[in-house]
Amino acid sequence: MMATGTKSAHILEALRDEQPDQLLALIDDYRRDAREDKIDLGVGVYRDEAGETPVLDAVKAAERRILETQSSKSYLGSEGDPTFTAAVTRLALGAGLASDARVTGVQTPGGTGALRLAAEVAARGDCGRVWLGEPSWPNHAPIFSAAGLPVVAFRSVDPGSGRFDLAVALEALSEARLGDCALLQASCHNPTGADPDVDQWREIGRLLAQRGVLPILDLAYQGLGDGIEQDARGLRAVLEETGQALIAYSCNKNFGLYRERVGALIGVAAGPSAAARLKANMLVLTRALWSMPPDHGAAVVRTILSDPALESCWLRELSMMRERLRSIRRTVAAGHPLLEPIGRQRGLFSMLPITPVQVVELRTRHGIHAAPSGRANLAGLSRTNVERFLRSLEAVVEQRQW
Numbered sequence: 001m002m003a004t005g006t007k008s009a010h011i012l013e014a015l016r017d018e019q020p021d022q023l024l025a026l027i028d029d030y031r032r033d034a035r036e037d038k039i040d041l042g043v044g045v046y047r048d049e050a051g052e053t054p055v056l057d058a059v060k061a062a063e064r065r066i067l068e069t070q071s072s073k074s075y076l077g078s079e080g081d082p083t084f085t086a087a088v089t090r091l092a093l094g095a096g097l098a099s100d101a102r103v104t105g106v107q108t109p110g111g112t113g114a115l116r117l118a119a120e121v122a123a124r125g126d127c128g129r130v131w132l133g134e135p136s137w138p139n140h141a142p143i144f145s146a147a148g149l150p151v152v153a154f155r156s157v158d159p160g161s162g163r164f165d166l167a168v169a170l171e172a173l174s175e176a177r178l179g180d181c182a183l184l185q186a187s188c189h190n191p192t193g194a195d196p197d198v199d200q201w202r203e204i205g206r207l208l209a210q211r212g213v214l215p216i217l218d219l220a221y222q223g224l225g226d227g228i229e230q231d232a233r234g235l236r237a238v239l240e241e242t243g244q245a246l247i248a249y250s251c252n253k254n255f256g257l258y259r260e261r262v263g264a265l266i267g268v269a270a271g272p273s274a275a276a277r278l279k280a281n282m283l284v285l286t287r288a289l290w291s292m293p294p295d296h297g298a299a300v301v302r303t304i305l306s307d308p309a310l311e312s313c314w315l316r317e318l319s320m321m322r323e324r325l326r327s328i329r330r331t332v333a334a335g336h337p338l339l340e341p342i343g344r345q346r347g348l349f350s351m352l353p354i355t356p357v358q359v360v361e362l363r364t365r366h367g368i369h370a371a372p373s374g375r376a377n378l379a380g381l382s383r384t385n386v387e388r389f390l391r392s393l394e395a396v397v398e399q400r401q402w
């Protein structure tokens, strides 16, 4: 019989208490709210006019094809599906660079897996510090800290204008040293929607190259800002300057595959042998992290990207998502001068110009659920609820501020 109250279980007793993840707690808060006209601006998924996050037609068609043709579920190996990785590498880098022998990569469980693998690669390469523009996705710093890397935060967005603050970013990054990394969001910045323009990206790239800093570019929303090519321009400008980078790619937003956990870590190294060494290191690390990535979502993406009809169906659906986001942004921006920055920001997220107390008031009095930081997922708005959102926002903000 198993002994109870054994004295040897020190480890479990020694664990610290932890608070639940704030963003995940939003899902529960929203679910518990019984008001029929509640609005969800918290959870980071795309929603259509009806408030749904549907499976894309291109995804459904690819899934049907996989169901009919897949003949084995035997292991694929630690690198996952190389055809998938090559296809997303073409999306990120363009066909020319993607086929260069300096470029390598492996499939990962989502963008999160790609970031964690990037952090482990950086740690193996004796990375000194990781420079991270703030505010950022709240999981960025913990992922890199979990790999034992010190994270140095710097302000990258001017809260007043809601614009990327190049001068402040350059000043901070000029303190970076040879062997440091800079973790940068390539487009549709989460949580501010404020991206550098291509010239600013080029300046950042030039500075990183001068300082010997490796860029780690997080591309989690390609196509949801200005378009597939447009959203990769900044990343490619950085690469032209630095010649080397790690790119954490997520297909979970632009293919609407969220729970399928689809992503890749792409590496651009100094030359073919450095790329081969990088890949070998990625594979050793992968084996110890998750052994092999899940297949289904990547098989869906690979099927879509290798069939011109399915690819154009996906591109049409992606452009509908993008246009809806842009149209909501225009409506919100026209709703009040203080909301004007939202019109020129990109992607799903922007910061509402309100305090944490006002965020709580928005939720408790008006049933509008935003993240505690004031981050709003604009996809939670539609033609039917945007007016109510604007009036509620006005009501929670003191008159003098409006």
Ligand SMILES: Cc1ncc(COP(=O)(O)O)c(C=O)c1O
Pocket (backbone or CB within 6 Å): 044, 109, 110, 111, 112, 113, 137, 185, 190, 218, 220, 249, 250, 251, 252, 258, 262, 263
């Ligand atoms: C900026 C950013 N990077 C990476 C991710 C990771 O996404 P996933 O792991 O679902 O691919 C997210 C998800 O919200 C994100 O916002």
